[in-house]
Amino acid sequence: MTVTDPSPATPAQTGPAPALPDAATVTDVTHWTDRLFSFRVERPKSLRFRSGEFVMIGLLKDDGKPLLRAYSIASPAWADELEFYSIKVQDGPLTSRLQHIQPGDQIILRPKPVGTLVHDALLPGKRIWFFSTGTGLAPFASLIRDPQTYEDYDQVILTHTCREVAELEYGRRLVESLSEDPLIGEMVGGKLAYYPTTTREESAKMGRITTLMEDGTLFSDLGVADFGPETDRAMVCGSLGFNSDMKALLERAGLREGANSEPAEYVVEKAFVG
Ligand code: A2P
Numbered sequence: 597m598t599v600t601d602p603s604p605a606t607p608a609q610t611g612p613a614p615a616l617p618d619a620a621t622v623t624d625v626t627h628w629t630d631r632l633f634s635f636r637v638e639r640p641k642s643l644r645f646r647s648g649e650f651v652m653i654g655l656l657k658d659d660g661k662p663l664l665r666a667y668s669i670a671s672p673a674w675a676d677e678l679e680f681y682s683i684k685v686q687d688g689p690l691t692s693r694l695q696h697i698q699p700g701d702q703i704i705l706r707p708k709p710v711g712t713l714v715h716d717a718l719l720p721g722k723r724i725w726f727f728s729t730g731t732g733l734a735p736f737a738s739l740i741r742d743p744q745t746y747e748d749y750d751q752v753i754l755t756h757t758c759r760e761v762a763e764l765e766y767g768r769r770l771v772e773s774l775s776e777d778p779l780i781g782e783m784v785g786g787k788l789a790y791y792p793t794t795t796r797e798e799s800a801k802m803g804r805i806t807t808l809m810e811d812g813t814l815f816s817d818l819g820v821a822d823f824g825p826e827t828d829r830a831m832v833c834g835s836l837g838f839n840s841d842m843k844a845l846l847e848r849a850g851l852r853e854g855a856n857s858e859p860a861e862y863v864v865e866k867a868f869v870g
Contacts, residue, residue: 618640618704618705618706618707619702619703619704619705620637620638620639620640620653620678620702620703620704620705621637621638621700621701621702622635622636622637622697622698622699622700622701622702622703623636623637623638623677623699624636624677624699625697625698625699626766627695628762628763628765628766629760629762629763629765630684631683631684631763632681632682632683632684632731632763632766633681633682633684633695634670634679634680634681634682634766635679635680635682635697636671636677636678636679636680637677637678637680637703637705638677638678639675639676639677639678640705640707642707643678643705643707643709644673644709645669645673645709646673646709646711646714646715646716647669647672647673647714647715647735647738647739647741647742647744647745648668648711648713648714648715648735648736648738648739648742648831649668649669649709649710649711649713649714649735650666650667650668650669650709650710650711650735650865651666651667651669651678651705651706651707651708651709651710652664652665652666652667652704652705652706652708653665653667653680653703653704653705653706654690654694654703654704655690655693655694655703655704656704662704663689663690664690664704664706665690665868666868667680667682667734667868668680668681668711668713668734668735668738668833668865668867668868669709669734669735669738670733670734670735670737670738671737671738671741672738672739672741672742673738673742674742674779675741678705679737680734681731681733681734681737681766682694682695682731682868683730683731683868711735711865712854712855712856712863712864712865713735713736713739713831713833713863713865714856714863715739715742715744715745715748716856716859717854717855717856717859717860717863718829718831718854718859718860718861718862718863719829719854719859719860719861720748721749721826721827721828721829721861722749722750722751722826722827722828723749723750723751723752723753723820723827723828723829724745724748724749724751724752724753724828724829724830724831725753725755725828725829725830725831726739726740726752726753726754726755726830726831726833727755727805727830727831727832727833727834727842728754728755728756728757728832728833728834728867729756729757729758729805729833729834729835729838729867730758730763730834730835730867731867731868732832732833732834732835732838732867733756733766733767733833734833734867735831735833735865736754736756736831736833737766737767737770739831740752740754740770740771740774740784740788741774741777741779741780742780743779743780743783746780746783746784746787746788747783749787749829750787751787751789752784752787752788752789753788753789753791753818754767754771754788754789754790754791755791755792755793755805755814756790756791756792756793757792757793757794757795757804757805757834757838758792758793758794758795759794759795759796759797760794760796760797761794761797761798761799763794764792764794764799767790767792768790768792771788771790774788789818791805791814791817791818793805793808801817805842806838806841806842806845809845810845823849824849824850824851825849825850825851825852825861828849828851828861829851829861829862830842830846830851830861830862830863831862831863831864831865832846832862832863832864832865833864833865833866833867834866834867835866835867836866839864839865839866842864843862843864846861846862
């Protein structure tokens with residue numbers, strides 16, 4: 597998604613440097629691979645958001661102006677801290693620097709959450725599918741920890757496709773930890789199916805999820821016989837190509853794209869990639 601920063605340029609200052617606008621303090625950083633890391637920041641007291649939404653976060657550039665990008669909040673709406681899951685791009689304007697943050701550092705966080713990957717954008721259904729590639733997992737890391745997900749649906753299926761096995765690790769650990777979660781552990785039991793696949797390294801399940809849908813493998817693996825608009829709702833988050841291929845598959849199955857203003861059967865959002 598292309599988002600321009602609406603804030604005016606920082607005016608010229610004399611004297612001590614101004615406090616960082618909308619600052620949030622980093623509490624924890626985990627590096628998963630040489631291309632992936634996650635981090636947490638203190639939650640601004642006034643910030644309310646719906647699980648699945650994104651906010652603008654970033655750092656100040658050398659010229660004192662903020663450099664911001666849209667990041668899905670990976671923690672659920674009830675959490676005390678905000679978690680983010682990010683790619684590291686060595687020449688990326690933001691992530692080349694953001695990857696070096698440490699606990700105690702401050703980032704900029706604009707407290708205006710928005711997004712389409714929210715329960716409000718879907719009509720009631722029986723099953724919900726969260727389809728993700730790469731860091732597109734982030735909004736679903738939030739939604740699989742939200743009690744509403746299990747209250748609203750009989751079955752919750754999270755698919756995550758990455759090139760290599762190590763890139764699945766953040767999601768795998770998160771899913772494994774859910775049964776121990778005091779708030780939602782009991783709700784999750786039996787309802788959540790996790791379906792990780794890789795495309796460029798050997799693993800238990802290989803292939804693009806689009807291929808596994810088209811040839812029926814996904815449905816036979818999960819025992820789903822009746823995928824369609826009466827029963828199924830879907831949220832999609834990944835690269836542009838992934839999103840458009842998924843849209844075509846879902847539309848072909850009879851699902852229609854929804855929005856906050858007009859809920860329907862599926863919603864799509866582009867994962868942050870740069
Ligand atoms: P593949 O390795 O076959 O390209 P990327 O790192 O390029 O964003 O890709 C992340 C994962 O998403 C990879 O496993 C990749 O598979 C898969 N992928 C990329 N594009 C599509 C698409 N159009 N449909 C389904 N899966 C895709």
